[in-house]
Amino acid sequence: MKDNFKNNEQTSKNDDYIICSCGQKNEPGTQLCISCGRMINEDYDKKKIQDVMRYDGSAVRSKVRNKTIIDKIWNWFASIKVGVTLIALTAIAAAIGTIFPQQYFIPVGVDPSIYYKENYGALGELYYQLGFHNLYSSWWFIVLLALIALSIIAASIDRGVPLFKSLSNQRVKKHPSFYSRQKINESFPAKNLNLKDVESQLKLQRYKTRQDQGHILAEKGRFSRYxxxxxxxxxxxxxxxxxxxxFPGMYVDELMYIKEGDRKPVPSTNREYYVENKKFTAENYDASDGEAFQQAIEKSQGMIAKNYQTDLTLYKNTSAMLGESDELKKVDEGSIRLNHPFKFDDYHLYQSSYDQSQMKTMTFKLIEKSSQKQIGQPFEVNLDNPKEHYTINDQISIDIKSYVPDFKEISSQGSLVSKSPNTINPAFVFDLNEKGEESEYSFIKIKEAKEISEGNHYEIKFDGMTNHMATILTVKKDKTLPFxxxxxxxxxxxxxxxxxVNHRRIWLNISDDGQTLNLAAHTNKNYFGLNKDIEKMATQLSLHKGVENNVDD
Incomplete structure (x- = not known):
């Protein structure tokens, strides 16, 4: 059998399609006629048959169209190289994002621009400026993800649609040249062989079969191609x-810092929900808990967490309009422990950590310098909301002229400057008034006291302090998990x-003289398994291999 593909009688072309000699119209770029299986493109040969059969010889848009801007954009997104490059860039960006901690993991209330520079130097500053501190929410990382999605969609449509059309419209009868180009191409003596017997044996191996004019197509596992x-x-x-x-409302992962006794709005609820920290409890293991913890306790100097627990009350804002004074209604209460969150609506509150670094009160005593005796009772200053006036006795009172919660420096105008609103390093300017005497001014902060006025008769000394017990909660909401x-x-x-799963196909026909069974087979993987199927069929039908059915190209 001869099939001269260079002969103009075999194929003809126009601007819209390619007409095979069998009369079938094929899309431009088609390699194998979708009807008879003839090779249309003469540049392909047997060595390239695997490439041709990947999409069953159908035309792939990105490989045949490159005229318009739309074609070029489509081809760029459909390119496998582009997709791999985008994935590689995203992976590299994600790896760089792990060099230093993300902003989520740095201390609460700290300015990230200062934190990264102070802790990691110039490299940390560059890390912050390039947006790697909030990598997964940065606009350029989202753009990379979107480009990857577009690339996957374009590549899938570009290759999947032609493959689907080709497999859905397979013809049973194939030209002899199609047989010769398959990796498995055999012939068997077939005198008195009935095609129905062949078909029955293939069905026993779970092949779906079709017949057309003495030709059989047996197929199974087509779904694996998808x-x-x-x-x-x-x-x-x-x-x-x-x-x-x-997108707002789809995902929340934020921290809440609530001092014991405080009430704060839950982040990302638009002040709809409030949480009050009724009490926080921190328990550690000690020697009485048994020998199992003794070694760990000794290594950690007795600080092995046993239980962190926040007792809280949940309130809902019932105000009719945004901007009105919050009208809170108690809706629930409960406790949060490690790995036991408090749940409401779509939110989960997890126990993350706790903090005792912020001071709650400071106590001072007044000492007469000449006798070193204490005058009156110590006075206590509430650092969250300090009073301005404190009475020591009938003759002496003390006023707070200036106060900052976290002392940084004294400005050029003489005022106190604070680093942050957190009560970590409080500083005061006290004005002591005694009847009949001039005011005495003192500057007081932890481990330091200075007299501002000259000749002071009294000194104010630090006498004690209490700290806030604050809980740190993680607020989580994730509506993207189903996706x-x-x-x-x-x-x-x-x-x-x-x-x-393998896609296996077997084409068979009996020669015109009825003496030979011609067979060709193809699979996308595991030719060993396909050969076993053919051998099993041949054994059951008592067929013996003949010579290969070579076809002159």
Whole structure:
């Protein structure tokens, strides 16, 4: 049998399609006629048959169209090299994002621009300026994810649609040259062989069969060809779920710092919900808890956490309009312990940590310098809301002229400057008034006291302090999890189908003289298994291999 592909009688072309000699109209770029299986493009040969059969010889848009701007954009997104490059860039960015801690993990209330520079130097400052401190919410990282999604979609449509059309419209009868180009191409003596017997044996091996004019197509596992596209669908859903996290109301992961007795709005609820820290409890293991903890206790100097617990009350804002005074209604109460969150609506409150660094009160005593005797009773200053006036006795009173919660420096105008609103390093300017005497001024902070006025008769000394017990809660809300779980499951299904299911096809026909059974077979993987199927069929039908059915190209 001869099939001269260079002969103009075999194929003809016009601007819209290619007409095979069998009369079938094929899309431009088609390598194998979708009807008879003839090779249309004469530049392909047997060595390239695997490439041709990947999409069953159908035309891939990105490989045949490159005229308009739309074609060029489409081809760019559909390129496998572009997709791999985008994934590599995203992976590199994610790796750089792990060099220093993300902003979420730095101390609460600290300015990140200062934190990264002070702790990591010039490299940390550059890290902050480039936006790596908030990598996963940065605009350019989201753009990378979107480009990957577009690339996956374009590549899947570009290759998946032609493959689907080709497999859905397979013809049973193929030209002899199609047989000769398959990796498995055999012939068997077939005198008195009935094609129905061949078909029955293939059906026993779970092949779906079709007959047409003495030709048979047996096929199984077609769905495996769509495994990569199922993977792509899962990845796209995963990426959509990831990008939805940047839309308001879809994802919340923030910290709440609440001092014992304080009430604060829950982040990202638009002041709809408030939480009050009724009490915080921190318990550590000690020697009485048994020998199992003794070694760990000794290494950590007795600080092994046993239980962190926040007792809280949840309130809902019932104000009719935004901006009105908050009208809070108690809706629930409970406790938060490690790994036991407090839940309401779509929110989960987790126990993250606690803090005792902020001071609550400071106590001072007044000492007469000449006798070193204490005058009156010590007075206590509430650092969150200090009073201005304190009475020591009938003759002496003390006023606070200036106060900062976290002393940094004294400005050029003589006022106190604070680093932060947190009560970490309080500083005061006290004005002592005694009847009949001039005012005495003193500057007081922890471990330091200075007389501002000259000739003071009294000194104010630090006498004690108490600290706030504050809880640190993580507020979580995630409406993207259904997308992420669904995408992940679909991805795994695609991996399984693509890895463990094979698409196997066998074409058979009996020669015109009825003496030879011609067979060609193809699979996308595992030719060993396909050969076993053919051998099993041949054994059951008592067929013996003849010479290969070579066809002159």
């Amino acid at each position: 495994g990569p596209y199922i993977n792509h669908s899962g990845l796209i859903i995963l990426l959509i779920g990831s990008m939805l996290r940047f 992420i779980f669904t995408g992940f499951i679909i991805f795994l299904i695609g991996v399984f189908i693509g890895s463990y």
